[in-house]
Amino acid sequence: MRALNRLTAVEFKLFLRDPAAYFWTLIFPVALVVIIGSVPSSREVSPELGARGIDYYTPIILVMSFALLALFITPTYLVGYREKGILRRLSITPVGPARVLLAQLAVQAVIAVVTTVLVLGTAAVAFDVKLPSNVLGFLLAFLLTVGMLLAIGLFMASVLKTTKAATSAGSALFFPLMFFAGIYVPKEMLPDALATIGDFTPLGAAVLAFNDAAATGMPSGITVIVLAAYAVVFGVGAARLFRWE
Amino acid sequence: MSVIVVSELRKQYDHKVVVDGLSFEVEEGEIFGILGPNGAGKTTTVECIAGLRKPDGGTISVHGLDPQRDGTKLHQIVGMQMQQSAMPDKLRVAEAMELYASFYDNPVDWRALMADLGLKEKADSAYEKLSGGQKQRLSIALALVGSPKVAILDELTTGLDPGARRDTWELIEQVRDRGITVLLVTHFMEEAERLCDRLAIIDGGKIIALDTPTGLVAKVDQDQKVRFRPGSTLDDELLTVLPEVTSVERHHQQVVVTGTGNLMHAVTSVLAQHQIVALDLRSEQATLDDAFIALTGRRFDHAAE
Numbered sequence: 001m002r003a004l005n006r007l008t009a010v011e012f013k014l015f016l017r018d019p020a021a022y023f024w025t026l027i028f029p030v031a032l033v034v035i036i037g038s039v040p041s042s043r044e045v046s047p048e049l050g051a052r053g054i055d056y057y058t059p060i061i062l063v064m065s066f067a068l069l070a071l072f073i074t075p076t077y078l079v080g081y082r083e084k085g086i087l088r089r090l091s092i093t094p095v096g097p098a099r100v101l102l103a104q105l106a107v108q109a110v111i112a113v114v115t116t117v118l119v120l121g122t123a124a125v126a127f128d129v130k131l132p133s134n135v136l137g138f139l140l141a142f143l144l145t146v147g148m149l150l151a152i153g154l155f156m157a158s159v160l161k162t163t164k165a166a167t168s169a170g171s172a173l174f175f176p177l178m179f180f181a182g183i184y185v186p187k188e189m190l191p192d193a194l195a196t197i198g199d200f201t202p203l204g205a206a207v208l209a210f211n212d213a214a215a216t217g218m219p220s221g222i223t224v225i226v227l228a229a230y231a232v233v234f235g236v237g238a239a240r241l242f243r244w245e
Numbered sequence: 246m247s248v249i250v251v252s253e254l255r256k257q258y259d260h261k262v263v264v265d266g267l268s269f270e271v272e273e274g275e276i277f278g279i280l281g282p283n284g285a286g287k288t289t290t291v292e293c294i295a296g297l298r299k300p301d302g303g304t305i306s307v308h309g310l311d312p313q314r315d316g317t318k319l320h321q322i323v324g325m326q327m328q329q330s331a332m333p334d335k336l337r338v339a340e341a342m343e344l345y346a347s348f349y350d351n352p353v354d355w356r357a358l359m360a361d362l363g364l365k366e367k368a369d370s371a372y373e374k375l376s377g378g379q380k381q382r383l384s385i386a387l388a389l390v391g392s393p394k395v396a397i398l399d400e401l402t403t404g405l406d407p408g409a410r411r412d413t414w415e416l417i418e419q420v421r422d423r424g425i426t427v428l429l430v431t432h433f434m435e436e437a438e439r440l441c442d443r444l445a446i447i448d449g450g451k452i453i454a455l456d457t458p459t460g461l462v463a464k465v466d467q468d469q470k471v472r473f474r475p476g477s478t479l480d481d482e483l484l485t486v487l488p489e490v491t492s493v494e495r496h497h498q499q500v501v502v503t504g505t506g507n508l509m510h511a512v513t514s515v516l517a518q519h520q521i522v523a524l525d526l527r528s529e530q531a532t533l534d535d536a537f538i539a540l541t542g543r544r545f546d547h548a549a550e
Binding site for chain 2: 013085088095
């Protein structure tokens with residue numbers, strides 16, 4: 001336990017010394033809320049969206065920040081640790097290499113919580129975005145989304161050999177997946193077929209889960225199943241394929 | 246007392262046999278060298294001893310522990326400095342020391358160890374800012390922080406400049422002086438000759454010789470050579486009649502005397518008798534390099550190719 005605590009503390013310090021890591025996961029999402037919220041039209045109800053722009057975009061920004069964390073930070077850190085022989089070095093100590101993975105996941109889970117608080121807090125305080133009323137439904141959406149994304153990140157860390165490959169794969173996944181989350185074109189403006197496909201993609205389902213939770217108190221059954229299925233498939237894949245060296 | 250006992254160790258990758266029936270024992274408190282060209286199976290051998298790789302055959306015992314079965318206990322008493330292992334770029338020296346100390350039941354005082362290894366001034370430096378020599382010293386420190394009984398040092402000085410290499414040699418002697426048994430993997434003859442109490446020469450996954458460095462050199466029944474420039478005229482006959490001398494050659498002004506036994510004494514006595522001054526007098530004796538050539542029939546530097 002002493003070793004795990006110390007490892008987690010060290011991983012935290014390292015995260016906070018890595019400007020790329022904390023910029024994209026902590027600063028950028030909050031900045032995006034402020035930028036979007038500062039556009040006057042985003043604070044008026046848009047007929048196409050059926051809501052104010054800032055209300056529409058807040059859950060998308062939240063999901064985006066989790067995606068940046070899990071698709072870029074998780075795989076590049078772990079692949080880098082393997083590439084540099086850090087995991088190998090740990091495997092000849094009494095604590096073994098698995099704990100550094102746990103420490104990384106702990107750090108990323110905490111960062112996800114902090115980002116959530118910052119994004120929702122900024123949106124609520126500065127732009128009157130309504131906070132989730134059903135905490136349980138929101139928590140379920142949060143856990144499923146972050147769990148599913150970290151499983152994808154771990155899976156990437158399992159199959160990719162170099163940090164360069166990890167970064168490229170992160171970009172290759174992030175931009176198309178964010179399309180279905182509705183960051184470029186609101187889902188409401190997509191053709192029906194495309195919008196339906198989107199609901200079954202990881203980030204499309206994640207945004208849906210948060211919107212469901214806000215509208216009805218709970219993510220819908222089908223969304224829960226989609227998110228859980230991704231988490232299980234990639235989680236099991238990662239567990240089977242992950243190599244320490 | 247033998248603290249490491251390796252018996253009939255075998256390991257293959259795919260279908261290539263890398264370690265082919267190695268057996269040796271390491272005594273408590275000695276510096277035991279494993280010397281051989283690249284690809285000889287040195288690293289694989291020590292990685293099996295450290296529990297990092299599973300042997301395909303044979304047995305290993307380290308202070309009575311089986312590296313595969315008693316992994317966690319083994320890692321408490323074996324510290325290893327590995328080839329190609331780094332720390333996170335932004336991790337600072339003191340943080341790495343404190344972190345690794347937390348992994349062990351009975352760590353040494355990591356601050357004192359850090360100072361002993363000359364890293365005190367670098368305590369707050371990030372790993373990425375350290376020089377090659379400093380990284381190696383940190384790596385040794387991390388191998389020792391758990392107060393191990395056995396330290397495995399793998400290609401410690403590869404990539405270091407000659408100055409840093411010599412400093413590292415002193416460090417290794419200090420490690421032994423702490424009472425730690427050292428298993429040293431190297432492909433530098435000079436390093437093995439200088440540091441090791443005993444050493445095994447490995448080639449093609451097999452031990453081809455195991456002895457003290459002096460013992461290995463003595464086994465090479467090589468002629469000695471004495472070279473000098475005579476200060477005045479010298480008749481070769483004066484030397485060729487000596488029983489120790491087998492041949493006398495001249496290269497320009499230089500005389501090269503080849504022979505056996507106490508050649509140097511025999512040659513200098515004759516020269517003194519005839520009042521001939523020997524300029525640039527030099528004696529050449531067999532080295533570990535010659536021993537390697539004699540044992541394998543190949544030059545050491547070229548053995549890897």
